[in-house]
Amino acid sequence: MNQTIEILLNHSSVRNFTDQPVSEETINTILRCAQMAPTSSFFQAYTIIRVEDPEKRQALQEFSGGQKWVTSAPLALLFCADVHRNMGILDVEDKEVFHNTESFTVSVADATFAAQKAFIAAQALGLGGVVVGGIRNNMPGIAQLFNLPDMVFPLFLLCLGYPKHKNDPKPRLPLQFICGVDQYPTIDNDQLFADYDKEILDYMHQLTQGRESFGFVDRLSFALKNKPRYEVTDFVKSKGFLKK
């Protein structure tokens, strides 16, 4: 099969890494690939912070609820939605345009496009990794740690390294739930969904050697109950986003 398609289909999160360091050449290729992501109106509205300082890694690990791969990954890239840089560069009289929902959306999308491209580049070079959104548990802490100016929003940490172990890809929702033709897809097949819920239960059961027996619904419901992250709203607004 096409090498690239194989990489894309075989994605699964990697949280255990060998000691092999990631060379500067590899890091540079990953970052160059990230930069070549599509970007809305060419705004390039994101910033990447490479986190090397062990104390800052340790702080991020605490913010993320103790996820140990935040400190053990040889490479950790913090992707931020960034409107600040363009505010300093562009010649726009009506500064309010930077603060509306469109601007927030574009910067989150730009950062995510770049992160996905960095992730795939890393996978193409033999690395694996995981996107850690758990850092959003303490956004003021991150802003302080990295001296983030207003209008910069730390989105997630991409932890990368050479895999010690790689899980099988996790089964996604049946395509008909996700994709419609010419209209929004309506779910009218309870059995199909029940089968999927069971599929996830079996997958997680096997992955955790029986320690976890949650299906799709239970797993996601638990995640949402435990990480509502209401404080993200205050942070985002305090930094100048979503004002209009």
Next chain:
Amino acid sequence: MNQTIEILLNHSSVRNFTDQPVSEETINTILRCAQMAPTSSFFQAYTIIRVEDPEKRQALQEFSGGQKWVTSAPLALLFCADVHRNMGILDVEDKEVFHNTESFTVSVADATFAAQKAFIAAQALGLGGVVVGGIRNNMPGIAQLFNLPDMVFPLFLLCLGYPKHKNDPKPRLPLQFICGVDQYPTIDNDQLFADYDKEILDYMHQLTQGRESFGFVDRLSFALKNKPRYEVTDFVKSKGFLKK
């Protein structure tokens, strides 16, 4: 060079397509790759609508300010941030968690991860395309056209097909503007930025055979002045997002 890295580095938008249709097998591979994108807490908080109906394509073209590739592309995939589906499935008493900034951010990121992966899959299969954010000029129109329920936000249209012509990749900002180590990168090199502005001017001048002579600053400032899209805020809130 690694085939995948080559694809990632050689990205540029394609807006002119040959008549060659995109086979169902190819479309299916693109969609399967999209689904294997990372997703926050496994929420899979996005929906893809494949737009085949010529009238709907025509409407989208008008919404996007007349971008002709919206109708001419053999394949058009509308990526939506989608919290609606999970609201119907998950067992969460406090429904307010779906309406906060965290939930909006996660769904935009999930949709974008999937879109980037679809785009790279397409490029790996010999297609090219462009992300059309211009559809956000008329979000109520889109919601009506595709019968979108509340808590679904149409983000962009990915137009794909076999390239008639492919431009050279557009030069990105120098890496030191985008990427810092252990702290937010501060720009203190005016000459480097001026050189980049000139690089973009030259690139656009050549690309448009002299019709356009804008540098980075002028181009982006123009885009922002002409597409502030303040009405995105009202739409997003009217659909239930960003309430908390």
